[in-house]
Amino acid sequence: MTASGPEELPIVSDEDVVRVRQAVRGYAQQVRLSLVDQTKLVTATSELARNTLVYGGGGSARIEVVTDNGREGIRASFQDEGPGIPDLTLALADGWSSGKGMGLGLSGARRLVDEFDLDTEVGRGTTVTVVKWKR
Amino acid sequence: MAGEAGHVHRLTELLRENADVLIGRWVESAAASTRGRSTSAELERDFRELFTAVLPVASGDGRDLSGNGYAEIRSLLEELSRTRARQNFSPAETASSVFALKEPVFQLVDEQNDQDLFRQVLGFSSLLDALGLWTFESYSRARESIIKEQSEQLLELTTPVVKLWEGVLAVPLVGTLDSARTQVVMEKLLEALVETGSEHAIIDITGVLAVDTQVAQHLLKTVVAARLMGAECTISGIRPQIAQTIVALGIEFGDIATKATLADALRHALRREGVDVVRRGDGVKR
Amino acid sequence: MERVPILKIGGVLLVSIQIDLHDQSVLALQEDLAERISATGAHGVVIDISAVEIVDSFIGRMFATIASISRLFDADTVVVGMRPAVAITLVELGLTLGGVRTALDLERGMRILRVLGQESGRIPAGDPTGLEWS
Secondary structure (H helix, E strand, C coil), rough: EEEEEEEEECCCCHHHHHHHCCCHHHHHHHCCHHHHHHHHHHHHHHHHHHHHHCCCCCEEEEEEEECCCCCEEEEEEEEECCCCCHHHHHHHHHCCCCCCCCCHHHHHHHHHHCEEEEEEEECCCEEEEEEEECC | CCCCCCCCHHHHHHHHHHHHHHHHHHHHHHHHHHHCCCCHHHHHHHHHHHHHHHHHHHHCCCCCCCCCCHHHHHHHHHHHHHHHHHHCCHHHHHHHHHHHHHHHHHHHHHCCEEEHHHHHHHHHHHHHHHHHHHHHHHHHHHHHHHHHHHHHHHEEEEEECCCECCEEEEEEECCCCCCCHHHHHHHHHHHHHHHCCCCCCEEEEEEEECCCCHHHHHHHHHHHHHHCCCCEEEEEEEHCCCCCCHHCCCCCCCCCCEEECCCHHHCCCCCCCCCCCCCCCCCCCC | CCCCCEEECCCCEECCCCCCCHHHHHHHHHHHHHHHHHHCCCCEEEEECCCCCCCCCCHHHHHHHHHHHHHHCCHHHHHHHHCCCHHHHHHHHCCCCCCCEEECHHHHHHHHHHHHHHCCCCCCCCCCCCCCCC
């Protein structure tokens, strides 16, 4: 798997969440994801960026184009140094939330992407990485 | 492409000097296997191009085929493979066009009776093997993309969104539904609702042979998505076997409108649109 | 922070979202709407999202919240113009709009509000369009 054009964006405010969304859309258009896939990816990253801000106390996003066997896709990682997630199974279950909202954030985002990877440690922080491949 | 730095590569020289003869014999031996699908003139043109591109790399053994030095010959072979794939050549036939250069070259080297040349021609043989394999691979890639193109065209053909009435669209689905196809249909139908300003959609599955959990889920999601957009979606033509599968799989259709036939679904949609269909009193056809 | 404008057409408040919403503007819109419904006594709210490219869970919940607020003031809410890609994504996300009414476009949305208003008697007889009423 090779990657190109990584871009790092801070997530410390509401406006940053919007900026991350717009950047992800730009990348998704660049590799010509279908409109539906673009929308799914942007929506998933919007959820994750908000999690980074609200639950992680801020952090950063990293967006890049990835290729694998001639197939192109977008990878987005969200990293924070917040409290971490104590119970993953619970956090990934539908309808559960550790803060505001209805808990669709993580489980919903996972359904919208092709690859979903969550790395968390209590007291150290959380990194969520998602990939959406071109169909 | 190490070769013997500083020295003239004997084999390359020999190939260059005898280019016309070699290309002639190469075309001759390859023409036998292409059985008239390519004319000798076409082969001659293609092979001359290949031959010219092979000369600068003839001292290599093709082990680093992905390197920059081989870029030109690689792209020529890719082009050849693509063309051949479209002309329905088999991958073996395509690769053997490359291998066919071996015989005339071996013959020529044999006539020279030169130890150095023998050594070099072994390397050259590996190069041709590598190039042949590359052809094989490019052929499969070309073939794959052709198949993908065709299945996409087929998808377009088999999933027409038709207008049944002002404000009523339908997609008659036929054959085997897989997840990818169902998803395409779903997107197309929803797009059509917006484009035509239609508030009713009918997904008719009379012609569908089987439904699995995933496909049923996609159908349900289409209905829910249509509802979010402010349209109503009816599923019609559920055959007894499929009804049994749906129940057995434990899929909940909930409050989604289902009708036995497309006609029932149309009548339902028309009624919702405020249209009543009545038979004239005398019942006489005109 | 950009605010979403709220227009009044007869007894209906029209919210046309033309910007990339961030969470603060979503909250501000909810507050503004509550005030406007209460101040105008509107019988309906139309939220036009035909220009909206994504609806995530936060924005999705806004529709349900606005509908609940409107209901407290005896007004109906219709969300109009949701794009297909957005609808598909919302379904995949697992988000329902909590029974909010939807319509394909603004015209149909206004028609729904008129019918609901007339049925419940909030639009007086003799005002078939519901537009003069305020």
